[in-house]
Amino acid sequence: MVKICCIGAGYVGGPTMAVIALKCPSVEVAVVDISVPRINAWNSDQLPIYEPGLDAVVKQCRGKNLFFSTDVEKHVCEADIVFVSVNTPTKTRGLGAGKAADLTYWESAARMIADVSKSDKIVVEKSTVPVKTAEAIEKILTHNSKGIKFQILSNPEFLAEGTAIQDLFNPDRVLIGGRETPEGNKAVQALKDVYAHWVPEDRILTTNLWSAELSKLAANAFLAQRISSVNAMSALCEATGADVTQVSYAVGKDTRIGPKFLNASVGFGGSCFQKDILNLVYICECNGLPEVAEYWKQVIKINDYQKNRFVNRVVSSMFNTVSNKKIAILGFAFKKDTGDTRETPAIDVCKGLLGDKARLSIFDPQVTVDQIQRDLTMKKFDWDHPLHLQPTSPTIVKQVTCVWDAYEATKDAHGICILTEWDEFKNLDFKRIYDNMQKPAFVFDGRNIVNVDQLREIGFIVYSIGKPLDAWLKDMPAVA
Numbered sequence: 464m465v466k467i468c469c470i471g472a473g474y475v476g477g478p479t480m481a482v483i484a485l486k487c488p489s490v491e492v493a494v495v496d497i498s499v500p501r502i503n504a505w506n507s508d509q510l511p512i513y514e515p516g517l518d519a520v521v522k523q524c525r526g527k528n529l530f531f532s533t534d535v536e537k538h539v540c541e542a543d544i545v546f547v548s549v550n551t552p553t554k555t556r557g558l559g560a561g562k563a564a565d566l567t568y569w570e571s572a573a574r575m576i577a578d579v580s581k582s583d584k585i586v587v588e589k590s591t592v593p594v595k596t597a598e599a600i601e602k603i604l605t606h607n608s609k610g611i612k613f614q615i616l617s618n619p620e621f622l623a624e625g626t627a628i629q630d631l632f633n634p635d636r637v638l639i640g641g642r643e644t645p646e647g648n649k650a651v652q653a654l655k656d657v658y659a660h661w662v663p664e665d666r667i668l669t670t671n672l673w674s675a676e677l678s679k680l681a682a683n684a685f686l687a688q689r690i691s692s693v694n695a696m697s698a699l700c701e702a703t704g705a706d707v708t709q710v711s712y713a714v715g716k717d718t719r720i721g722p723k724f725l726n727a728s729v730g731f732g733g734s735c736f737q738k739d740i741l742n743l744v745y746i747c748e749c750n751g752l753p754e755v756a757e758y759w760k761q762v763i764k765i766n767d768y769q770k771n772r773f774v775n776r777v778v779s780s781m782f783n784t785v786s787n788k789k790i791a792i793l794g795f796a797f798k799k800d801t802g803d804t805r806e807t808p809a810i811d812v813c814k815g816l817l818g819d820k821a822r823l824s825i826f827d828p829q830v831t832v833d834q835i836q837r838d839l840t841m842k843k844f845d846w847d848h849p850l851h852l853q854p855t856s857p858t859i860v861k862q863v864t865c866v867w868d869a870y871e872a873t874k875d876a877h878g879i880c881i882l883t884e885w886d887e888f889k890n891l892d893f894k895r896i897y898d899n900m901q902k903p904a905f906v907f908d909g910r911n912i913v914n915v916d917q918l919r920e921i922g923f924i925v926y927s928i929g930k931p932l933d934a935w936l937k938d939m940p941a942v943a
């Protein structure tokens with residue numbers, strides 16, 4: 464029986480291994496982590512992450528061929544294939560601070576693998592890493608190997624949160640990069656055999672190591688670039704009376720461009736896009752390509768501009784001050800169908816409004832009060848370290864309350880900011896909400912989910928990203 468061990472029981476390690484276990488009954492899968500609470504949660508009825516469909520998959524395999532454990536060394540020692548899916552945060556200090564990937568956790572995992580191994584192993588990079596990381600990992604493993612042979616593969620993950628199970632069941636592609644040697648090819652084939660249990664052969668792509676590593680960064684950069692492109696257009700739409708939804712529909716009808724990933728928004732969030740682009744920028748700079756670095760940096764600059772622009776719209780519409788005004792924040796997660804708040808645009812928007820002394824009442828169906836308070840007090844990039852190594856929040860932000868109902872959040876509020884596109888927000892009783900708000904009552908839709916005409920008919924002053932402006936907003940300065 465093939466034994467797989469995955470180091471890192473997070474958003475990637477957990478769902479990916481659960482699906483491998485489900486699709487490959489003949490493979491034994493152990494997911495290990497240094498975080499005891501995380502592993503306890505994986506072994507309980509309350510999984511540590513919210514992901515549609517995940518519960519059912521885990522319940523079907525857990526205790527049969529899927530195990531969650533903190534006994535990292537034992538499971539690594541017994542495995543034939545070791546996936547490494549640990550954090551690769553942005554460095555906060557030293558060389559490359561604010562851009563380069565921090566490979567501390569990866570390196571410590573690699574050293575541990577070398578220390579405990581008693582048989583040959585395939586080591587798979589599942590974390591997103593800088594191109595050429597495999598070379599460094601190879602050096603660590605071979606220098607400490609005591610004669611044991613390791614083959615390194617790059618097998619980046621392309622799942623998106625909220626649709627992780629769907630994406631894993633039916634991936635556009637699985638990418639496997641390996642050394643172009645007989646041993647390398649054999650290792651690639653062994654991993655291919657695992658995925659071939661459910662992924663059609665023509666969707667399993669094999670490349671050299673560096674292409675696989677770089678393809679992951681490139682794919683995320685291209686995706687984020689589409690969002691920044693449409694968000695840049697949204698500013699021009701507001702200035703000209705065009706409607707960004709109509710523009711992106713018309714643009715996306717071109718089969719060379721395609722319709723997906725063209726929704727204007729308050730900005731992209733999530734643990735990957737910003738981190739991976741910063742990493743790409745750093746690699747370009749290190750390779751003497753400042754123009755290429757500058758090109759990709761612009762994707763992040765436009766994203767920051769979009770978040771600032773949104774805050775400025777809110778403040779300038781409300782007589783240029785939100786001081787002591789109650790603003791309801793609907794949605795805090797970085798997208799719908801996840802409780803994940805890493806790099807969510809809601810953090811920057813809330814901080815911007817708090818900077819103007821607003822009082823915030825926040826509701827998100829999947830995010831806890833504790834998480835919101837931590838996010839609003841944590842330093843940039845601190846979120847991407849294992850939980851027990853993150854600083855605990857020194858303070859509570861007093862002007863913030865968190866509630867468990869959209870009607871409660873909006874009661875007596877002056878304005879509403881919709882920051883996550885949860886389906887339930889589309890069906891709210893906006894007449895009831897309007898009746899219970901201060902007047903004039905404002906809605907700022909950062910996700911373009913409300914029916915602008917209906918809301919205006921109720922009496923709201925509505926701002927919706929990239930849509931023709933309400934007469935109220937036309938003369939308000941809102942350039943970031």
Ligand SMILES: NC(=O)c1ccc[n+]([C@@H]2O[C@H](COP(=O)([O-])OP(=O)(O)OC[C@H]3O[C@@H](n4cnc5c(N)ncnc54)[C@H](O)[C@@H]3O)[C@@H](O)[C@H]2O)c1
Nearest residue numbers: 471472473474475496497498549550551568590591620849
């Ligand atoms: N979240 C996503 O949607 C996604 C998608 C594709 C790729 N990725 C990449 O996958 C990697 C992991 O991301 P994630 O979202 O799963 O992160 P995560 O923080 O949810 O999980 C990482 C886990 O690794 C554990 N860990 C860290 N060092 C360890 C060690 N030495 N031994 C054992 N466990 C250790 C942590 O405790 C944590 O539970 C990152 O490189 C990320 O860029 C993430």
Ligand SMILES: O=c1ccn([C@@H]2O[C@H](COP(=O)(O)OP(=O)(O)O[C@H]3O[C@H](CO)[C@@H](O)[C@H](O)[C@H]3O)[C@@H](O)[C@H]2O)c(=O)[nH]1
Nearest residue numbers: 620621622623624690724725726728731732733735797798
């Ligand atoms: O048209 C769009 C599409 C997305 N977003 C926003 O972009 C962010 C990222 O969304 P999405 O890509 O769906 O979620 P992630 O889980 O961050 O997934 C991305 O990052 C992962 C980690 O690397 C990759 O594996 C995935 O392929 C890649 O889509 C979210 O804030 C979305 O709201 C928009 O604003 N407009």
